[in-house]
Amino acid sequence: VFGQLGAHPRALYVAASLLVILGLMPGLPLFPFFALAAGMAGLGYIIPLRHNRALAAAEALKTQEKANKVEEEKNSVKASLVTAEIELLIGKQLSTRLMVAHQELVFRMSKMRKKFAQQYGFVVPEVRVADDFAIPPKSYQIKVHGTVVAEYQMRVGEIMVLLGTRGVPDIPG
Numbered sequence: 001v002f003g004q005l006g007a008h009p010r011a012l013y014v015a016a017s018l019l020v021i022l023g024l025m026p027g028l029p030l031f032p033f034f035a036l037a038a039g040m041a042g043l044g045y046i047i048p049l050r051h052n053r054a055l056a057a058a059e060a061l062k063t064q065e066k067a068n069k070v071e072e073e074k075n076s077v078k079a080s081l082v083t084a085e086i087e088l089l090i091g092k093q094l095s096t097r098l099m100v101a102h103q104e105l106v107f108r109m110s111k112m113r114k115k116f117a118q119q120y121g122f123v124v125p126e127v128r129v130a131d132d133f134a135i136p137p138k139s140y141q142i143k144v145h146g147t148v149v150a151e152y153q154m155r156v157g158e159i160m161v162l163l164g165t166r167g168v169p170d171i172p173g
Contacts, residue, residue, distance in 0.1 A: 012044030085125035087143040094140055094154065095131030105129060 016037040023033030106129060113124045135141055139153040 009044040009048050012040045012047075016040035016044065085145060086127045087141075087146075088127055088129045089132040089135060089141045089143065090129070091135050091137045091139045092131065092133055093137040102129065 019033045019037035019040065022028055023030050023037065109127050109129070113126070117123045132141070135151075136153055138155075139151060141148050142150040
């Protein structure tokens with residue numbers, strides 16, 4: 001019963017006003033009706049305040065739990081061990097040249113992945129291209145699941161070529 005009364009504070013205010021009207025009628029006791037009316041009006045005021053505070057506390061607790069969960073996932077060992085399936089890490093000097101044409105490189109790689117999937121029926125995972133200052137400046141590494149499977153250091157005068165559908169370019173040497 002109290003839960004139903006507390007759910008609708010308007011009903012408590014209406015009951016309080018009716019008790020005041022009854023208290024003003026001649027021949028009925030004034031003090032008991034006014035006391036009951038004050039009690040009803042007080043309950044109508046206090047119950048929604050407590051309900052709102054409880055909702056705010058629950059919301060704050062839920063937000064705190066979400067923040068803690070995100071922080072745990074962020075700091076967990078499992079999250080730090082997640083690596084891209086295939087990575088192309090580029091040294092400092094190569095990155096200054098390749099990152100200018102980064103969009104073209106990514107576009108070409110996606111076209112090569114698509115062509116490979118059409119020809120051989122095997123989908124190659126997406127390749128993440130990033131510069132890495134830990135490797136020598138003129139070198140690049142290819143990693144699969146964080147393990148280096150290929151690396152090469154460019155020498156002075158060498159040119160790196162990606163062949164696509166176009167013919168072989170005329171390269172001296």
